[in-house]
Amino acid sequence: MLGLKTLVKNSTILPQCIRAYKNNIAGFGIDIRYKNDIEETEASAIEFEKAEKIIELLNTENDTKRIFENLIEAREIYGIAYIEVIRNLAGEVQQIEFVEETPSIAKTKPLNPYIETCFFYNGEDIPRKRKYCKYRQQINGNTVYFKEFGDPRIMDNRSGRYLEEGETLDIQYHANEILEYKIGTEPYGEVRWIGQTLSVDGSRKAENLNNNYFENGRHTPLAILVNNGTLTQESYEKLQEYMNDIKGEAGQHAFLLIETESITGNTDFETSEKPDIEIKDLASVLQKDELFQDYLDNNRRKVQSAFQLPDLYVGYTTDFNRATAQTVQEVTEEQVFQPERRSLAWLINNKLLNGYKFKYVEAYFREPKISNPDDLYRIMSVANSAGGLTPNKAKEIVFNALGETSEPYPDEWGEIPLSYLRNKGAAEDEYSAVMQNLQKQIEKAASNNEDNIVSVMKQVKGLLQEIIQEERSDG
Structure with missing residues (x-):
């Protein structure tokens, strides 16, 4: 397991992938909600408040979500992670602690005999029988035993022995429980990037080779060639010292002064074979960039594929816009984080x-x-055109988009579709215009002493008022 931790520490991509899992699975927090869309009662409200308090106080040293973030991080590094569970005297889960030294935990296979336990499901206790493991933690020569979560028996945390019926044990020696969270079906889990271990190790070696170039690489930009002559002893020693000290960044752009003398040792000033010094440019053969760039990039993509993470989640891309970023987020949420x-x-x-x-x-x-x-x-427009969008629903959608909580309108019209309200309002405006026009005609006929016409028009007005009243009561 320690080898896995070393691979993660020396990797240029695994820490980002693990951090993306940690932040996106548990990083937004843990909360309580009702199981079904039920009307709140006194009993459900009391249970809701109790559950909130339990979750909040599972750990008082850290935010509860931090415990599960650490659990996810350890599982992605080692393939398995553990939580120590502490119960109160009533046998209820009261406290959880993240087990930091994951490799220090060893466990047995499920041991005989089968133990009967109860599982609460939909309001009833379901009896079940199963085998349980024992856990042992060894740190600095100290050994502590734990029992598997849910094991109803009492265990001595000093020896790992279960108490027989009738035996008693001081409460301080009662073993706590271990709840494990692993990947796969292996006894100690299996990291999801197990198939990429060679790629991870190969990338580490490639990075080491590139880094070694700056420590031991030759940064010699030119060569000095001497024809018809030889170096003086002093120049030879200087050159030897230069070559020994040229390693690393300190040797970059250094220069060297070289003195030569004739091979024959002739001291004539007019000799025809004078020593010739030529400077040869070697800059073209120097390494200009890191080695294995394609290899490193391919290995990075392999590791990301094991986590099913796109470049956006590990900080390896700047080429995105709002539309592409949202599409990436939606797909990754559905395929990776929500499950x-x-x-x-x-x-x-x-x-x-x-x-x-x-x-x-x-x-x-x-x-x-x-x-x-x-x-x-677009969705709200289509729903409104189809007559299915009520004021309360529109308010709820808008508030949810803003991340706020909305309260429904108290009046009945809040549950009436907006299109119906508009049509109803238009009809009432039309009725009002007809009534006003009819009233003018009645007044005109009355001024002309046309009593028969006035009587008929008043009857029509009365019928229209009855129709309007009936439609309002139906609505």
């Missing part, structure tokens, strides 16, 4: 908190708000 959140929430509700027998509420991990205002506008 992981549901899996971890199941562990909390059906294992960690199952003993509380919650009927109405459950724990869940919050997720990011992904919404496109343009898409939202």
Whole structure:
């Protein structure tokens, strides 16, 4: 396991992938919600408040979500992670602690005999039988034993021995429980990037080779060639010293003064074979950039594919816009993070908190708000045209998009579709115009003493008023 940790520490991509999992699965926080769309009662409200308090106080040294973030990080490094669970005297889960030294935990296979336990499901206790493991932690020569989460037996944390019926043990020696969270079906799990270990190690060696170039690489930009002559002893020693000290950054752009003398040792000033010194440019053969760039990039992509993470989540791209970023986020949420959140929430509700027998509420991990205002506008327009958008629903959608909580309008019209309200308002305006026109005709006929016409028009007006009243009562 320690080898896996070393690979992660020396990798240029694994820490980013693990951080993306950690931040996006549990990083938005943990909360409580009702299991079904139920009307709140006194009992459900009390249970909701109790569950909130339990989640909040599972750990008082850190935010509860931090415990699960650490759990995810350790699982992605080692393939398995552990939480130590502490119960109160009533046997209820009261506190959880993240086990930091994951490699220090060893466990047995599930041991005989089968132990009967109860699982709370939909308001009833379901009996089940299963085998349990023992866990042992060794740090600095100290050994502590734990029992598997859910094991109802009492274990001595000093010896790992279960107490026989009738035996007693001081409460301080009662073994706590271990709740494990692993990947795969192996006893100690298996990292999801197990197939990329060679790529991770190869990338590390390639990076070391590039780094070694700056320490031991030759940065000699030119060569000095001597014809018909030889170096003086002093120049030879200077050149030897120069070559020994040229390693690393200190040797860049250094220069050397060389003195020569004739091979024959002739001191004549007019000799025809004078020593010739030529300077040869070697800059063209120097390494200009890091080695294995394609190899490193391909290895990075292999590791990302093991995590199913696009470049946007690990900081390897700047070539994106709002539309592409949202598409990437939606796909990754659906394919990667949402299933992981549901899996971890199941562990909390059906294992960690199952003993509380919650009927109405459950724990869940919050997720990011992904919404496109343009898409939202089109959806609301279509719904409104079809007559299905009420003022309360429109208000709820807008407030949710803003990340706020909305309260419905108290009056009945809040549940009436907007298109119906508009049509109804237009009809009433039309009726009002007809009534006003009819009233003018009645007044005109009365001024001309046309009593028969006035009587008929008043009857028509009365009938129209009855029709309007009936439509209002039906609406």
